Amino acid sequence: MDSIVKSEPFHIQAYKNIQRTLLEKEFSPGEQLTETSLAKKLGISRGPVREAIRMLLHDGLLVQKGVHVYVFDPQLKDVLDLYLCKERLEPLGARLAASNIDEPGIKELNSIISKTESALSNKSDNKEIASLNTDFHSLISKYSQNQQLIQFMNLIRAKNIYMRNVLLGDFTRKENFIDEHKNIADAIINRNPDAAETLMKEHIKNDLDTWKIIFNDQEGDEKL
Structure with a gap:
């Protein structure tokens, strides 16, 4: 975990720090976390950590069972x-x-599309490609210029990244996704709302289909 500095409220720093460690799988799904242990790692008192835990419970990255708090363990x-x-x-x-x-x-x-094409052609690691994919979707949310939608999508995106890291590891869907991104971007740039909406809907469906295929394969392996 990163050290806490005085330039930002401690509970916000604790929240960002713990969130990052969760997204990077430094804690195991289902692992119990305590205020005391987290406060010790961050080098701060339990108060800010308690507030950070409350925020992460709201985000769904942590879950509470009775008086104990655990790392979210996602299922299909x-x-x-x-x-x-x-x-x-x-x-x-x-x-x-x-x-x-x-x-x-x-x-x-256009810059994100170019960077993604370059990363794919250079066979960059999946982490970089996944990060560019996240940037693409975040940018579209940003330019919706709808603050409520942006807030909802930030929550969903963090949980999606966490579940992808936990359940898929380094895997990322490379086949066709850049073509889908380019088509969506073209529709947005050409100010075609109907096409942008339809293409994004198809893109999300293709992502979900990939999840289902992977889960089916995993279930098949477990039966062997």
Whole structure:
């Protein structure tokens, strides 16, 4: 964990620090966490850690059972529930972005597409490609210019990253996803809300189909 500095409220730093360690799998799914142990690792009192835990419980990255707090242990049902939300919200974000994006946003979108194409052609590690994928979706949410949608998507995205890291490890869907991103970006840049929404809906469905295939393969391996 990173050390705490005085320039930002301690509970916010603790929240960001613990969230990062969760996303990077420094704690195991189902592992019990305590205020005392986290406070000791961060070098601060238990008060800010208690507030950080409360925030992470709200985000769904931690769960409470009785008086104890545990790291969220996702199952396929959790993925399906999350993607049900993504299938509704991300296409809406793309539709709004197609109406609201400005020239700096278009430049950012084209830049992310170029960086992703370069990472794929250079066979960069999956972590970098996954990060660029996250940046693409975050940018579209940003240019929806709808603060409520942005807040919802930030929560969903953090949980999606966590579940992907826990359940899929280094795997990322490389086949066709850059073409899907380019088509979505083109629709947004050309200010075509209907196309942007439809293409994003198909993109999210393809992601979910990949999850289902992987889970089916894992279940098949367990039966052998």
